[in-house]
Amino acid sequence: MAIVWDKATFDTMYTCTGWKWGVRNYPRVPRFHYHWFGQQGMVQAIVDRYQSVPGFNSIQDIAIIGGGFGWAGEALTQLGKNVVTVDTSDYILNNKDTSEEVELRAALAETGFDPDNLPVMIGPDYNTPVDPWSYWLRPDGKRTSVNILGEDLSTTASRRNVRQALGNKVDVIVTEYAIDSMDAGDDAASLTLVERCEQLRPNPSCTVVHIIEPNPSDVVLNVKTAEEWRTLLDANGYTDHRIVASAGVL
Numbered sequence: 001m002a003i004v005w006d007k008a009t010f011d012t013m014y015t016c017t018g019w020k021w022g023v024r025n026y027p028r029v030p031r032f033h034y035h036w037f038g039q040q041g042m043v044q045a046i047v048d049r050y051q052s053v054p055g056f057n058s059i060q061d062i063a064i065i066g067g068g069f070g071w072a073g074e075a076l077t078q079l080g081k082n083v084v085t086v087d088t089s090d091y092i093l094n095n096k097d098t099s100e101e102v103e104l105r106a107a108l109a110e111t112g113f114d115p116d117n118l119p120v121m122i123g124p125d126y127n128t129p130v131d132p133w134s135y136w137l138r139p140d141g142k143r144t145s146v147n148i149l150g151e152d153l154s155t156t157a158s159r160r161n162v163r164q165a166l167g168n169k170v171d172v173i174v175t176e177y178a179i180d181s182m183d184a185g186d187d188a189a190s191l192t193l194v195e196r197c198e199q200l201r202p203n204p205s206c207t208v209v210h211i212i213e214p215n216p217s218d219v220v221l222n223v224k225t226a227e228e229w230r231t232l233l234d235a236n237g238y239t240d241h242r243i244v245a246s247a248g249v250l
């Protein structure tokens with residue numbers, strides 16, 4: 001059965017602590033949800049993967065498939081790229097324009113903290129305490145600044161919507177940890193997504209890249225090595241799709 005990318009799945013897979021160090025005489029550090037501020041370290045790691053794509057500097061128009069709340073896309077926009085993010089998760093699509101404050105307050109209260117009266121020492125630096133609410137929440141009051149399309153790429157119209165969102169210029173199509181987000185052994189679902197990316201491709205000079213993160217101890221996600229993905233893609237005719245992982249580009 002395919003993984004459902006609901007809130008519980010995101011919060012389990014992307015759990016992060018509210019701050020770094022415990023504070024004496026206070027409850028333990030709470031766990032936060034799939035949270036914009038808490039995920040910034042991961043976002044930087046993803047941007048590093050994008051930067052390892054051959055010819056990255058001359059790439060301008062990027063379609064990100066499976067981009068979650070689009071935080072990596074947002075970072076790429078800040079690097080001057082034109083980005084559209086696609087995701088099919090109802091959790092992402094229904095919450096992208098809402099504030100994270102309610103979830104943060106709930107996590108704090110659940111652990112025993114008063115969200116309106118937090119200890120000053122939980123700032124990023126013990127020596128210069130800052131009110132964490134000033135950096136936990138985005139200034140725009142939303143979860144993302146990125147345009148997220150709920151397109152599944154299964155039809156001509158769906159793919160046309162994605163291309164049009166990029167002004168009909170697509171330099172690169174990137175699955176962002178999406179093809180390795182299937183149940184173990186579910187090659188058919190992964191290959192369906194790969195094929196939809198191929199169909200989205202406006203011409204052969206548009207590069208298709210699959211960012212993955214092999215992890216031998218993960219029995220649900222990330223189950224194939226980069227070499228195994230390469231073999232699977234080659235066997236199915238996707239010889240010019242690139243695999244990008246922490247180990248490099250295949």
Ligand SMILES: C[S@@+](CC[C@H](N)C(=O)[O-])C[C@H]1O[C@@H](n2cnc3c(N)ncnc32)[C@H](O)[C@@H]1O
Pocket residue numbers: 005046065066067068069086087088089092151152176177178181193
């Ligand atoms: C492992 S998460 C990665 C999220 C984001 N790229 C990140 O790294 O934070 C996989 C994402 O792929 C999305 N996804 C899975 N299958 C998809 C599909 N067929 N089309 C679009 N998005 C898909 C899921 O909804 C989920 O948001």
